[in-house]
Amino acid sequence: MKSLSMMPKSVKIEYCKKMGVILPEMRNRMKVEREIRELQRTTNILIPSGVFNKCVREVINEYTTKLFRIEKDANLALQQAAESFLVSLFQEADMMARHCKRVTILEKDMLLAMRLKSI
Structure with a gap:
């Protein structure tokens, strides 16, 4: 041998x-x-809340000059919704990649998944 x-x-x-x-x-x-x-298996949030809060504030500042305060519960709800949306987007992109017999998600898979979701 x-x-x-x-x-x-x-x-x-x-x-x-x-x-x-x-x-x-x-x-x-x-x-x-x-x-x-x-x-x-986990259901907890995966994006650190401080980083997510900073992103939310940046988006709010792009649309208005007023100073907004966001409640903790509203921020948590927004973060959970955003993570849920991202997970479903990645699942669809993964299905596109697997359909093409690939394991790696490419940019074109993400773009097609976003187009199908009408983003």
Whole structure:
């Protein structure tokens, strides 16, 4: 039998699966997939509230010169709605990428998802 380093990658992966050996690149993929599953199970907000509040203030300042105060609950509701919208947008872009037999989301996937959502 040839050494593992001399095998083609596809043969090496199949061999390692049969033998129960986990390759380093498989470990990295498993780690990322585990992290994605953990984040999908959570319901808490993921964008730091200070950063989001600053963005909201910048948008408000673009439209008016008046000084506005935003209640904590209103800010939280706005942040939850924004995160929900972004998650659904990324899900649709991911479906576009998978339809093209890709794993990576490209700019054209995001643009098409935004066009379908009529943004």
